[in-house]
Amino acid sequence: MKFVDEVSIFVKAGDGGNGCMSFRREKFIEFGGPNGGDGGDGGSVLMEADENLNTLLDYRYTRRFDAQRGQNGMGSEKTGAKGEDLILKVPVGTTIIDANTQEIIGDLVEHGQRIMVAQGGWHGLGNTRFKSSTNRAPRQTTPGKPGESRDLKLELKVLADVGLLGLPNAGKSTFIRAVSAAKPKVADYPFTTLTPNLGVVGVGRFQNFVIADIPGLIEGAAEGTGLGIRFLKHLTRTRLLLHIVDLAPLDESDPAEAAQIILNEVEQFSPALMQRERWLVLNKADQLFDDERNERVQHVIEQLAWEGPVFVISAIEREGTEALCKEIMRFLDQRAARIQEEPEFAEQLAALDQLIEDEARAYLQSLDDRRALRRAGVKPVDELLDEEEDFEDEEDPEDGPEIIYVR
Ligand SMILES: Nc1nc2c(ncn2[C@@H]2O[C@H](COP(=O)(O)OP(=O)(O)OP(=O)(O)O)[C@@H](O)[C@H]2O)c(=O)[nH]1
Numbered sequence: 141m142k143f144v145d146e147v148s149i150f151v152k153a154g155d156g157g158n159g160c161m162s163f164r165r166e167k168f169i170e171f172g173g174p175n176g177g178d179g180g181d182g183g184s185v186l187m188e189a190d191e192n193l194n195t196l197l198d199y200r201y202t203r204r205f206d207a208q209r210g211q212n213g214m215g216s217e218k219t220g221a222k223g224e225d226l227i228l229k230v231p232v233g234t235t236i237i238d239a240n241t242q243e244i245i246g247d248l249v250e251h252g253q254r255i256m257v258a259q260g261g262w263h264g265l266g267n268t269r270f271k272s273s274t275n276r277a278p279r280q281t282t283p284g285k286p287g288e289s290r291d292l293k294l295e296l297k298v299l300a301d302v303g304l305l306g307l308p309n310a311g312k313s314t315f316i317r318a319v320s321a322a323k324p325k326v327a328d329y330p331f332t333t334l335t336p337n338l339g340v341v342g343v344g345r346f347q348n349f350v351i352a353d354i355p356g357l358i359e360g361a362a363e364g365t366g367l368g369i370r371f372l373k374h375l376t377r378t379r380l381l382l383h384i385v386d387l388a389p390l391d392e393s394d395p396a397e398a399a400q401i402i403l404n405e406v407e408q409f410s411p412a413l414m415q416r417e418r419w420l421v422l423n424k425a426d427q428l429f430d431d432e433r434n435e436r437v438q439h440v441i442e443q444l445a446w447e448g449p450v451f452v453i454s455a456i457e458r459e460g461t462e463a464l465c466k467e468i469m470r471f472l473d474q475r476a477a478r479i480q481e482e483p484e485f486a487e488q489l490a491a492l493d494q495l496i497e498d499e500a501r502a503y504l505q506s507l508d509d510r511r512a513l514r515r516a517g518v519k520p521v522d523e524l525l526d527e528e529e530d531f532e533d534e535e536d537p538e539d540g541p542e543i544i545y546v547r
Pocket residue numbers: 306307308309310311312313314315423424425426427453454455456457
């Protein structure tokens with residue numbers, strides 16, 4: 141399952157410089173010969189893959205890109221300077237598509253790889269070029285050719301860096317809306333009932349990360365193995381989980397209990413996922429006076445025996461959200477730096493990713509098995525164990541197959 145970050149831009153290569161018409165003017169020479177120089181070629185527009193970028197966010201601020209035009213030719217047979225090429229950097233993995241024809245111009249798959257997307261215009265010819273035995277004073281030149289222009293669509297498949305956990309109504313969508321600068325669309329997604337919520341968060345001018353709604357992933361898992369498997373990659377790639385809890389539920393239920401429900405769900409899905417870095421984000425702080433808010437924050441922390449980072453925010457008022465995003469960026473940067481510097485740390489993380497993936501896969505498989513049993517009108521043994529009176533009459537499960545089917 142892939143999310144696609146997509147932007148549309150317009151690129152225009154530089155026009156070629158015009159050829160110059162000029163004649164020598166020297167003392168005592170009445171009709172000097174032609175000496176107009178050629179123009180310079182226009183600069184081209186190229187796209188280059190850069191491993192330091194991870195989203196297309198920069199292309200949301202500026203959408204039109206012009207390469208420099210070639211300089212016009214000059215007298216004394218001086219050629220105009222070539223326009224400079226414009227090099228647009230994009231993340232590795234970006235696909236470049238002609239927005240009008242939908243033709244794929246190319247995929248940038250390697251750091252440093254370049255593709256020309258608009259060719260600079262050819263230079264025009266100066267009148268010196270048209271001199272011949274029959275025409276010694278040509279007044280002919282050619283103009284530079286226009287540079288190519290093109291509407292482009294850039295697409296980048298993204299995986300989420302940060303996943304959100306939380307009960308319905310905790311404020312996950314509101315949080316994503318509050319902090320995202322862009323919303324990648326979901327590619328290749330056949331299900332309409334469960335659309336993962338995703339956002340690209342910009343921090344400062346040059347840094348960004350991708351955030352996704354993980355409860356969707358867990359609910360997705362319950363929708364069927366096929367869909368769940370497609371979510372797996374996102375789950376394993378997520379570097380940080382934010383557990384969003386409604387501090388002021390309308391039904392006056394206990395926020396700590398609501399938080400615990402989610403933790404139980406995660407544990408069932410994959411116990412290893414509990415080892416993933418997780419921060420507690422207590423939302424809807426705007427609904428409470430200071431005293432009550434502090435009391436509830438303390439209560440949740442105590443009930444969960446929580447020792448990790450805690451953030452108290454109001455997604456709707458965007459209070460505390462920017463500070464949280466800065467912390468997230470700092471965490472992701474530090475993590476990336478450690479991976480570079482400490483091979484054991486990188487190995488540990490990779491092993492955890494693998495464990496989460498294996499556990500989640502097994503969980504999805506067991507869900508699928510259960511569904512198949514139910515369709516066949518049988519109940520899995522652990523559900524029977526719960527129904528004690530029925531169980532009295534059953535055979536000893538230790539002697540039988542792992543799962544006992546009862547019609
Ligand atoms: N007062 C207040 N209300 C909030 C805040 N954040 C979210 N809400 C409200 O809480 C309700 C639920 O928010 P959502 O963002 O839809 O919650 P969600 O977790 O995405 O819920 P699902 O989409 O059902 O999973 C909406 O009515 C929001 O306006 C907040 O910080 N303060």
